[in-house]
Amino acid sequence: MLQRRATGGVGTAPHSPFCAGVPEHGLSWRRRGLGPGTGGATGRRYGHPADRTAEKRAGHFCLGNQPCAQRIISPRSFTPENSLTVYFIGAGPGDPELITVKGQRLIRSCPVIIYAGSLVPLAVLEGHQAVQVTNSAELHLEQIIELIKRAHAQGQDVARVHSGDPSLYGAIGEQIRHLRELGIPFEIIPGVTATAACAALLGVELTLPDVSQSVILTRYADKTSMPNGEELASLASHRATMAIHLGVNNLQRIVEELMPHYGADCPIAVVHRASWPDQDWAVGTLADIHEKVQAKGFRRTALILVGRVLADDTFSESSLYRAGHAHLFRPV
Known part of the structure; x- marks a missing residue:
């Protein structure tokens, strides 16, 4: 189960990558009264910056x-x-x-x-x-x-x-x-990114040995044009883990551009308002994700994660914690 204190915190889904057993709602923040000054001046005065x-x-x-x-x-x-x-x-x-x-x-x-x-x-x-x-x-x-x-x-x-x-x-x-x-x-x-929050919610690592060692952060070219070479189809040719911002309203077009490179069975997740009390998500494959997102009604503030790391459980273990692997902090 996804466990959180009353004031929040991104939890983990031990049965992910598809969040089995994770409640879709029920997250809450305990909001105490804001400090003074929310609407304007207060009685407090600040000294000169030199002080x-x-x-x-x-x-x-x-x-x-x-x-x-x-x-x-x-x-x-x-x-x-x-x-x-x-x-x-x-x-x-x-x-x-x-x-x-x-x-x-x-x-x-x-x-x-x-x-x-x-x-x-x-x-x-x-x-x-x-x-x-x-x-x-x-x-x-x-x-x-x-x-x-x-x-x-x-x-x-x-x-x-x-x-x-x-x-x-x-x-x-x-x-x-x-x-x-x-x-x-x-x-x-620096701050925690939406990509990190989505990975935490789904309970996945975005870089797995033999699956993907790269993460591409990008957006869909809608109102903002993309520089040459950064078109979605071009980036998709690497078949790396990809996080796509500002694209949920163009999900069908995104799927059409990704499918030739990732395949129709590639896992994909669309997370709406990650880490907020009303967070929600849809998971599936490139073949069926559009229908699932339409049923959810996501229109904005959603991140798209795509890549084999979301569902691959056959990856090789890294050498980092391998017993016979020596490094500076753990000589063999």
């Missing part, structure tokens, strides 16, 4: 208008009078317990929070003490940058909270470009 310099942990921060190798500097070498840092924080796939300790700490300490409310649950912001909290789902890029510029003028750190891992389909590239032009330091805090 908080010692609290910033060692890491790398990037500045604009310099070659890439020169943009990465030590925070100790950049402490101007009105410095701040924009933290691009990966909130994870949905379950608030899947955010990293560092991400949670920064959310609770930054005086300004800008979060992607369409995919980031409010429970992720629990315990914050920010004086300004903004849902960026209603804003365009220029408005977001303007909020950051205002925080910079006031010497305030910003928690820019994205779903999943911000470096994957997080649209942080254009934000970073603006920050570099403005000379505003930033740091990216």
Whole structure:
């Protein structure tokens, strides 16, 4: 059975790859009251950033208008009078317990929070003490940058909270470009990806010896064109494990492009809102998955996983834990 605490956490399905015995629903989060500042200012006031310099942990921060190798500097070498840092924080796939300790700490300490409310649950912001909290789902890029510029003028750190891992389909590239032009330091805090959450839910490893040692993360070319050579059919020719984002509404076309390479009997899973309380999924083969997903009614916020790793139980064991295999930490 899939076991979870009342506050969540991605569980495992020991009888996977098709989640036998795993309840489809019944997951829940225990949401306590959010900290002050959810809707605006609070009585708390933050000191000048110079007073908080010692609290910033060692890491790398990037500045604009310099070659890439020169943009990465030590925070100790950049402490101007009105410095701040924009933290691009990966909130994870949905379950608030899947955010990293560092991400949670920064959310609770930054005086300004800008979060992607369409995919980031409010429970992720629990315990914050920010004086300004903004849902960026209603804003365009220029408005977001303007909020950051205002925080910079006031010497305030910003928690820019994205779903999943911000470096994957997080649209942080254009934000970073603006920050570099403005000379505003930033740091990216990684997050748990939707792909990882789906693999955990299904109880599978995505890289198995003799089956697939590669994972391709991609999206379906719909409104966004794909660079030459990254068309789905081209990627499918490798027959590696594949995670396809933003494609559930084009599932039939995806199946048609995958089938010549993977075969009609290839396992596939479509996971809707992985790790959220209302998560759901459909599993099958390329031959029947479209009908199953239609019956479920998935329309958005779903990830497609395809590959033989989802159902292969005949793979060879890796040498990592083989008794006769010696390595640095286990000499024979």
